[in-house]
Amino acid sequence: MKTVRAHGVKGMLKRALAVVMAGTMVLSMAACGSEAEPAAESGSATVKIGGIGPLTGSAAVYGNAVYHGAQIAVDEINAKDPNFQFELNFQDDENDAEKAVNAYQKLKDWGVQLLLGTVTTTPCVAVSAETFADRVFELTPSASSTDVTKGKDNVFQLCFTDPNQGTTAAKYLVDNNLGEKIAVIYNNADAYSTGIYNAFTAELKKSGKDVVYTGTFSSDDNADFSVQLTGAQSAGADLVFMPIYYTPASMILAQASKMNYAPTFFGVDGMDGILAMEGFNKDLAENLMLMTPFNPWSKDEKVAAFVKTYEEKYGETPNQFAADAYDVVYAFYAACQAKGVTAETPASDACEAFVEYFTTEAKFDGLTGKGMTWGTNGEVSKDPVVCVIQGGIYVDR
């Protein structure tokens, strides 16, 4: 009897082991399968674009916007041009450098030819070190720190760099005499925010103005801004510069209105998207000024078409992240056409061709700017537009 039971238990263990083994095999086969699948499925050869950005975690909103914007562009191009097909493989990095490098390695296994991304700065610095070593061309829609491109000839940006935005914003404020006393609230744990802040204060000092109050916070999850706002208010600031993303900015606006504090708020391109937030009281953003390359209410035909498709497909108004990503894919398309890059071109050859194209002949019209050109340092040059929010839409100033 005893031996029988022992056999029973042992048998059960064996079965459990078999299940685990089978599970592992299914997983690994699924992994192989998914890698082999696309090529077999899509018939004609495709140029492979890899994308990396946060699709989960607290920065997920930016990664998803980029993913969706890029997907729309890829679908459009594929529908329009029968001789040329893109394929987009977008991987999650949770806004973490380690995960971003993992995602990049995964894309390399898939056979990535061009890299769109990464979306956020710190992961982008880590990934661009890898693409530089591997010679894979990388164009980021939104990682705007100069650390991203520093010393890497294969990495380009489609967004303004942080110092560029900070300097432009300071000049604009001084030239238009917008504020007597200027306060700044920024996220000092964020490369984007800090980069703009540093350039902004440096430029402001040149013109003899000073910042009366500086408030910092260190996480976009941070909900309470009463200290920063009270500080700005008691310093008598009549203009608050906010080089931050729209999620914390929406909270600052709400809390300022509660405190009866109504200075001029001035944001940068990260502010774009604030009006699209579900449930946001648009009155709070009345007279908010922001510098943005993208205006979803623009009369421009291409912009209107993009906004319409995006709203139909994803049920929300696209922000500048989506528009930048859309432009990246079209810039890839233009470069592929100009340099004859096809599905057969190895990534490193495509990289050299693209580097040459972007630094010499590229002159690109997109949703976020006309006549964009790139310097050898990877920086884009396009004109920033200052808008003011009136009646729930952007109005050019």
Add this chain to the structure above:
Amino acid sequence: MTALTYLTGGLSLGSVYAIIALGYTMVYGIAKMLNFAHGDVIMIGGYVVFCTFTYMNLPVWLGLLLGMVVCTVLGIVIEKLAYKPLRGTSSLAVLITAIGVSYFLQNAALLVFGSAPKVFTSMFAKANNIELADGKLILTPETIFTILICVLIMIGLQVFITKTKMGKAMRAVSEDNDAARLMGINVNQAISTTFAIGSALAAVAGVLLCSSYPTLMPTTGAMPGIKAFTAAVFGGIGSIPGAMVGGLILGIIEILSRAYISTELSDAIVFGVLIVVLLVKPTGLLGRKITEKV
């Protein structure tokens, strides 16, 4: 005057911590487990109420009621599926499972509600600020109501736990699981009830949290959850008045250190104070003394 403004800011943050901490301390006190998913139940509560406001146009009280029902059911389901099978095993296993549940809720919310932040309309949007000293000192209705509700819940819980039969059963379970079972108390039922109450409280906390700080994301509950947990330990985990006191003090310390010392180091200071308090009084401000038996 600015100092007073900061103090009211601290009160409003602290009251939010306090109400979350009540849920933590309740579950810990009875079930002896750190329910790290509590913050995420709060987030779910926030989303449910947001939906009832925005998509269904329900009145405030009905929305809140619906949120409480959903969270209670969710709490019971989580307890039944994930925690109950582990009853009597190492507390670490339960802790990790709770973290798994927390990941699950966050990612489920991400899939259902999307990553774009929603802006929550305050429950008290129609109420006016109370302005003192010629409008220099402002108390928002959110702060006042959060503190009031917090006090009401605290008293309610205290009465429930000391006076009702179920409450006494819960305390017995908390004192000694095995002895309670021998006395004919249904331990599983007592613990399930604890989770039901804790989760209903989470819905209330979610609404109050989002009324004060209106951005709603799948990760909304995570950081306030950890802070509130700290507050509960600070006040003496397991003690209901302790959670309230701990939450308020923590909020005030956080805001004052941000205002006068450093915005970057405010969290470090909060945790530093916690460590000092625990070293001086190892079971928190209002916690009961532990006697060790050989």
Add this chain to the structure above:
Amino acid sequence: MNTLMKMTKSNMNQYKRSALWSYGITIAGFVIVSIMVSAGLISNSLQGQLVPICAYISLAVSLNLVVGISGELSLGHAGFMAIGAFSGVIAATLFQSLPFLWVKLVIAILVGGLFAGVAGVIIGVPVLRLRGDYLAIVTLAFGEIIRNVLNVIYVGLDEKGLQVSTSMDGIHLSEQGSMILNGPMGATGVTKLSTFFAGFLLVMFTLFVVLNLINSKHGRAIMAMRDNRIAAESVGLSATNFKMTAFVTGAILAGMAGALFALNYSTVAPVKFNFNTSIFILVFVVLGGIGNITGSIISAAVLTILPEALRQFSDYRMLTYAIVLIIVMLATNNPQLKALTAAASKQFKAKFSRTRVYKRPQKADEEMGGTK
């Protein structure tokens, strides 16, 4: 009497076997993976994770020393990892003129371990005065404090030497100077030094230290302390000293692993070392079996690969990960299932005993949970 003698003897053998098993798995893993790498059989994805896997194994084994062997629940292990990471990066930058890559790496790892060890002593003194869940929350607090403080540390280097400040304005560098640490942005432009071989050696070193400590007089005292502190103290063992040994050793090893980890990427930021990372490492330990060193090695490797292997679930990836985590916890810890596996393993062990779990008795386990 006879059985008792037999038992002690078999215990000794068991220890040797389990140690051999831990070393064996590591060496076998290293050899197999190395062969596969040189034969080009391994995907980029897996190859890119080899160094982090080694770092996580070291972290898991060192945390197991604290949680499993010493019995103190630590929720702040990522803090020591962070100290090791940043001091390692600074050391690597300071010594960048040295000739060989591996010399710089060894120095960086040693410096990382040293600084983390010092932090371990400073933190261990107050922490180890507390018990149970209160101890856990204080380690959580220290982990967060470390990350917060790292957020305000700015370090610059120029020909005059190192400059340290709590704000950007406090650093005045000459033309040739450059920033090493930039507060919340951490270090960028780090030269990658870590290799899989270095990672393997670090894991072997960690195993060597931990396994020897466990089987020393010290280790037995630590476990006695865990199982019944009052009884152990009554026979004259000093609780604080022995617990401190385990805690500081764990911190040093975590710091070394942190340096290895940081030098595998071109950038590292303090936010990486938050509460979630501490939990992530704790999950390795708990899933691998508390007190089971071999288990930690396997679970750290498997769980690092798992989220990557789940990538084809795309949107459902992290949801799947959460579900797998819950199911595995339930399957390995449910009393009914556990009784079943215990009975099975008894039968199993009778024939060929393999790993030994340095586990507390069930009763003590329950007591840990209840701060009654």
